Amino acid sequence: MSTEALPSRSIFPMFRWMAKVPGGLMIIPLVCGVLMNTFFPDALGIGGFTTALFRDGTLTLIAVLIVATGAQITGSKSGKAAAGTTLVVLLAKTLVPITLCVLLGLTVGIEGLAGVSILALITIFGNSNGGLWLAFASRYGDERDSGAYVASAFDDGPFLALIFLGASGLGDIPIIALVAAIVPFVVGLVIGKVDREWTAVLGSVPNVVIPFMSFAVGTGIDVRTVLTGGLWGVALGVGVVLLTGGLTYLGYRFLLRRGPQSGIGFAAGTTAGNAVAVPAVVAAADPTFAPFVATAASQAASAVLVTALLAPTVAAFVMKRAGGLKDDTSTQDLRATALAS
Template structure:
């Protein structure tokens, strides 16, 4: 059977197919991890440890000489995403009250839902797509996306910084596996060669575990239509600036920018977390949670497909040319 070949025909298939299988498990047999326990439970629910190993391997695969590229890519993506979300919220706040829209198709839409959907990139999704469609340096650009984790940046954008405190140890804990891998890979080239293949190998395992956090039943919610519209808005309104920033600041093909135009799975927890410390958002927290969850589902499916199509149209030729030029550059440096 040509299973791998069939998966490769699907844009982002190495990520998308296991993710959908995991989502089906979560939707129809949510009790499966607790029932099987053991290793089966671990592989279905082990997003964090799988990610940790994956990030370590990606860190080990990046050479010290590429550090500038990684930081440029990371900074470009993170700052563009945050400033774009900020601008969108400023405009939206001119038309949408704090208590949200109360009538019509947009009933349930709130500033809280918009900011939580817009400002957090799915770092794991981005890194896996770049592992397939980008360079090691582009894949490693997930590092600074840890800054977006949790409700902090959403609260900053909402102007609630007086009750939000960034804890440095959380950020350090997020990037430490990558940094350790990066250090070991550069101290010993043999360790880099040993660990680097793990980055690609871990993609389907991480995708399956991530899928087991997504309940497709959310698509049947009365807010489903609005959620899909919001998800498409996330891709378009953040994707266009990200593509432009990647091309003209990050010196890429736009593929990395499009790959970052998603909503992070953790963002679904932000509305409730923000409402807990900013009571003015409490009335909209429940609907915002549903809307953001739908954004997670839709962008997790749509962004890999769109990124794959973009890569084939605009990025593949550039990547192939770069690989063709690499031996010549190495020879020139040797001379």
């Protein structure tokens, strides 16, 4: 359809309104799905396209998102990152924290502690918002930082959660389930490598898929689960910024020796919107985790919001104190990019 056929003004600027909320394209549909499941649980069970899209389409929508993610890695966003910067971000933001979560699980069991399961911890701490990182690094860093966006792609989606749970023995993850999870990602890698036009087209997929995916995830959650798990999600979000962002900051300062610009590392302390779907994928591979899915998803949603607000604020503050922030532009627009992951 030609853009000339579209009305000049929206009757209700829904997309713009949702975009004003950090992570709005994920959080608002998720809440709507939760409310639908709580008060009208049978409304989406009428079958056909309605049930397929709004209730049962979670795994399919996640798969489309994974294909798009793979395409962006070998597409235009990979940049000219120094291998050292990418490795530091990957280790500090993802691999070290997720290893700590696994060690805790081996100690206390998959139930975790105080209502926070190991599934929730791995989901929240082993995932990062590449869109927010890219926006912050592009403005305040250089091509090494922007290119380190590639690191976030390795923890995007359920791959690492499945691998670490299976390798540690905390979960019984069949090899075929790992292969099945990786195939869409590999397809995306190939598309991004051979066809830049498809890469550009798939770049808009998150804005299209995430709202529907989040709604479908929400239809499996009761509002009481959100109320009990949401507060822990806020605390976990703060922990993501302090632990994973802090580790990345230390890597920038002492390993990469970036001096006043080391504060960029705190911008890695995020959880991406697609994390809310990871518990469902893990439970599909190992039903043992099914009892933890709803709470883990609601806690992940809270962590997404908190990290989108807090991570760029802390990063900008640390850089400014160190004299590495020359641009005093508000970080509000950087937070808004959280909805794109």
